Amino acid sequence: MTILDNKYYHEESIFKAENLLREAKRQKGLSDCNVPSICLLDPDGDICSYLLRNSEAKLDNCWACYHTKLYKVQLKGIGIGIIPYVVGSSFAVLIAEQLFVSGCETLLSVTSSGIISKVDNQIEYILIVEAVRDEGTSYHYLSPDELSTINDSLLSLLKNNLIPQASNVMVGKSWTTDAPYRETSSAIDNMKAAKVHVVEMEAAALYAFGKVNKKRIVCFAHITNSMAQGGKDFEKGIENGSIASLHLIGLTAAIVKEMNLGSYCSS
Numbered sequence: 001m002t003i004l005d006n007k008y009y010h011e012e013s014i015f016k017a018e019n020l021l022r023e024a025k026r027q028k029g030l031s032d033c034n035v036p037s038i039c040l041l042d043p044d045g046d047i048c049s050y051l052l053r054n055s056e057a058k059l060d061n062c063w064a065c066y067h068t069k070l071y072k073v074q075l076k077g078i079g080i081g082i083i084p085y086v087v088g089s090s091f092a093v094l095i096a097e098q099l100f101v102s103g104c105e106t107l108l109s110v111t112s113s114g115i116i117s118k119v120d121n122q123i124e125y126i127l128i129v130e131a132v133r134d135e136g137t138s139y140h141y142l143s144p145d146e147l148s149t150i151n152d153s154l155l156s157l158l159k160n161n162l163i164p165q166a167s168n169v170m171v172g173k174s175w176t177t178d179a180p181y182r183e184t185s186s187a188i189d190n191m192k193a194a195k196v197h198v199v200e201m202e203a204a205a206l207y208a209f210g211k212v213n214k215k216r217i218v219c220f221a222h223i224t225n226s227m228a229q230g231g232k233d234f235e236k237g238i239e240n241g242s243i244a245s246l247h248l249i250g251l252t253a254a255i256v257k258e259m260n261l262g263s264y265c266s267s
Contacts, residue, residue, distance in 0.1 A: 003136055009143055009212075017097040024064040033062040034103025035070055037082040038253050041092055041109040043202065045084035047249075050242035057082065065098055067091075075250035076258055089137040089205030096209055096217070106216045106256050109206060111207035112236070112247050113198035113221035114183070116175060116191050123250060124237075126172040126197050126221040127162070129155055131204035136206035148176075148204040148210075154216060161255045166248060172197035172265055174221050176204030198223060218252060 027034060042048050051057035051073050053236060054228045060081055063070035070081045081104070086095050096107055113126070133139070137149055154170070163169060174194045179181065191199070203219040210217035222245060224236045237244055 003139055003214070004144055004214065007139065007143070009141075018101040020066075021064045021102060022099055024066055028063050028064060033061050035060060035099060037078045037103060037105040038059060038256065039070070039076065039081040039083065039099050039104045039107050040181045040249055041086045041089045041095065041111075042082055042084045043109070043111045044090075044105060044236075044240070045240045046236065046240035046246050047086035047110070049080050050239050050246075051082070064100065065095065068095060076254045077192060078250075080253055084193060086202075086259060088174060088201050092202040093137050093141075093205045093209045096206060096215070100213070100215050106218070106253075107170035107206070107210075108249060108252060109200055109202055109217070110220045110222055110249065111200045112224040113174065113200040114225045115134040116196045116198055117171070117222055117225070122168055122177065122225055123170050124168040124239060124241075124244060125141040125166075125170075126174065127155075127169055127224065128157060128174045128200075128203045128207075128219040129171050130173045130219055131200075131207055131219070132173070132175045132191065132196060133193065133204040133208070135176050135201070135204055137178075138176075141205075141212045145168070146208075147178065148207040149211070150207060150218065151210070151216065153169075154218065157255065158218065159251070162251055165251055168244070169220075169248065172221075174203050174219075176198040177199060195219075216256075220248065 021093050048071055057071040057073045060070045061073045068083050070083050073080055081226055086092050087159050130147055173196045175191045198221045206217050222241055
């Protein structure tokens, strides 16, 4: 039996996120309230740590997850929920499932990534348009013959409104792996041939989940390393890249909010 066997894509799951959170709220004595409509996954935790250190984020008691904490921050006058340390495809989608039944309408992710194909020196972030599915979680949502991509209308919106404002961002393709210490020379060469720009650990699964469930998800890859092949790697910038990332998050949130899109953009 392989990971591709026994995938019943048109059958509902017995175990549902909303039922889990219902019981979590009961056990924790939490009120039935919503998280912010725009939320962010912060896998490295640096953004959240910076905000907490500067007393700019507060704990959100509407979040009933057993595994994580959600903090609220105001960016450009918009309330945003941030969850740190959500690393890897399976964890990211587990949290995404729970966020979207808790009031989230747009989910952003800013994850560290390793460079695969050279980009211009001023580029710090890749707006991921497609992610190679070299992990397991996406195959529970999307059949193997389908691509894991950002929603077309959402991509058009961001290309027209975000990219002109952010000279350090370009659109590109990522390789999502769940085995970072198996990034071999041959695998990297294959990804270069496929015109992949970066390697990361969440986007393919998040986009697959979003595509199937019609949820609005935007994944950015922060280019931070060359997979430790030389010295002085993993330097993310001032405050570990938090200030630059928050600027990008604020711009993206403002664009999404201003366009007043429904819960999903049609393709």
